[in-house]
Amino acid sequence: MTVALKKPHKSARKPKGDGHLRRGEILAAAERIFIAEGYAGATIRKIADAVGVSSTALYMHFRDKDQILLEISDDAIGQLLAVNVDIAHRPIDAVSRVKLMLEAYMRFALDNPNTYQLVFCGSRDVISKEKQAATADLGDRCFEEFSGPIHEIAASGRLRTGSGESAAQVLWAACHGLVALMITMPDRDWAPREELMQVTLDGLLHGLVTD
């Protein structure tokens, strides 16, 4: 849409200058506001004001509001994916890899609550359908990276119950539930974070995997 890739001739008007700078400025401002005030607080007009342009200008660089915030989320989820890939390559046993990945996952969620909510708690009410394309894909790849070791464990017959797939989904869901609740109900008196995380991981792995 915005970038002219199709000028076959030389020296086509380069998409440099203001255009690219603006895009970065917008993303930076949007990220700042989104982190501080969440999805509803990150208004098009507020972002535009922060950049110092009119709200209409944002539509020069992004299709709509969701695209801006999802692009920010892509960055963040990309980092999580990188961590997962790194862990996946370490020469340690599968159970340890699972544990490290899920720990990283939960810490990511607690460190980036708004991003986490946008990507993993977004009802289709707020994010509507297929806009998530890229972000959802990154999320999928995170899950796959993490379900790899689980299937290893399943293949070696060490799963006490259920299929490898269901075990992977359950482990993911349990960790999701913990951080999601802690994020959306921060005023509850939770047991210490570390304890909750360890009880979840140890409990489930102990219950699902035979030694």
Added chain:
Amino acid sequence: MTVALKKPHKSARKPKGDGHLRRGEILAAAERIFIAEGYAGATIRKIADAVGVSSTALYMHFRDKDQILLEISDDAIGQLLAVNVDIAHRPIDAVSRVKLMLEAYMRFALDNPNTYQLVFCGSRDVISKEKQAATADLGDRCFEEFSGPIHEIAASGRLRTGSGESAAQVLWAACHGLVALMITMPDRDWAPREELMQVTLDGLLHGLVTD
């Protein structure tokens, strides 16, 4: 519009008559729309249209939109609480009670996805602060009803790891995570519901409680 059927010439003027009927009508219409279209879809205007009244009229009977939907949710959560109380009184061992309660909890969530999201996934973005008063309290009492048996188990020293409180929170969170993900990402290819629920419950209870 005009409901002229009651005319008791007795008893000083009280807020009965039209008032009470309207209130019920509004709640019924709101519930229908909310269940069908979720929080964002249940608009003040839409509800008012369904009742056949101007949008302003809703503010005669309810403080704001959230109060309407939370009142609906109260009903639903109240039913869940009743089930929990019933289970709590059955003459069966604590672990079975825990299991039955969590199963009922998950089935409730999957049967009432919009209500569940409103109460248990509502970021303060959308529901803002202390409006939840009554509903949150019902949720608390559900949790307490359910954490009772857990503390019984903890008191008898059968907890493999963590405190009774953290075990209760972790069990709750795990079940929450499962249903929350299934609700917000219905298009994923999940393992069969029953299997996921059983793997979650059996896995965690096996891992946390010694026989």
Added chain:
DNA sequence: CGACTGTGTGATTCCCGTTTAGTGTCGGGT
């Protein structure tokens, strides 16, 4: 008969995301 009160309305306010139409500027192509 007023006056008062509960119930309801239409117009209005203030946000929101998004669209439309128009302005200025700049880089070539001729």
Added chain:
DNA sequence: ACCCGACACTAAACGGGAATCACACAGTCG
């Protein structure tokens, strides 16, 4: 040198959300 079109941008407006205001009706009480 000239004009043309692409680009970055803007002001104004649209439609829709929640919520409020000023006002119009019943009835009922004194």
